[in-house]
Amino acid sequence: MHDTVFPADLDLMLNRRLGAPVEAAAYFAVAEAPANAGRHSGATRVHVTIADDGTALHITVRDDGHGGADPARGTGLLGIQRRLAAFDGELRVSSPAGGPTVLDMELPCAS
Ligand SMILES: Nc1ncnc2c1ncn2[C@@H]1O[C@H](COP(=O)(O)OP(=O)(O)OP(=O)(O)O)[C@@H](O)[C@H]1O
Numbered sequence: 739m740h741d742t743v744f745p746a747d748l749d750l751m752l753n754r755r756l757g758a759p760v761e762a763a764a765y766f767a768v769a770e771a772p773a774n775a776g777r778h779s780g781a782t783r784v785h786v787t788i789a790d791d792g793t794a795l796h797i798t799v800r801d802d803g804h805g806g807a808d809p810a811r812g813t814g815l816l817g818i819q820r821r822l823a824a825f826d827g828e829l830r831v832s833s834p835a836g837g838p839t840v841l842d843m844e845l846p847c848a849s
Pocket residue numbers: 774775777778779801803804805806807808809810811812813814815816833839
């Protein structure tokens with residue numbers, strides 16, 4: 739297993755500070771998901787989108803790798819799930835064989 743270096747794009751649509759616990763959960767998700775892409779996916783690109791709609795943060799991490807992400811096989815994706823669940827948020831994983839892998843995360847954060 740080798741970490742790979744590849745370009746990452748970030749679209750950030752957020753212009754307020756959130757509560758520290760919410761920011762910590764978002765930080766963890768945005769650290770873990772691209773790290774997984776680098777370690778496991780064979781991707782050449784990863785794209786991160788963070789959008790605040792006023793009631794929830796929507797975070798999407800997509801890579802163009804070979805797929806096969808499975809929360810049952812590690813602690814990282816389960817850790818994201820657990821942190822999001824604390825805010826009634828959720829993680830959806832789409833990672834068919836052959837890719838791509840898309841993680842969709844919703845993190846409620848009404849002001
Ligand atoms: N972006 C991805 N592309 C392909 N496979 C992935 C991807 N992300 C995760 N996986 C697969 O899903 C498994 C679970 O990922 P998870 O992050 O939970 O654990 P991990 O990265 O193996 O270990 P750690 O507990 O250190 O995070 C990985 O072992 C890997 O097989």
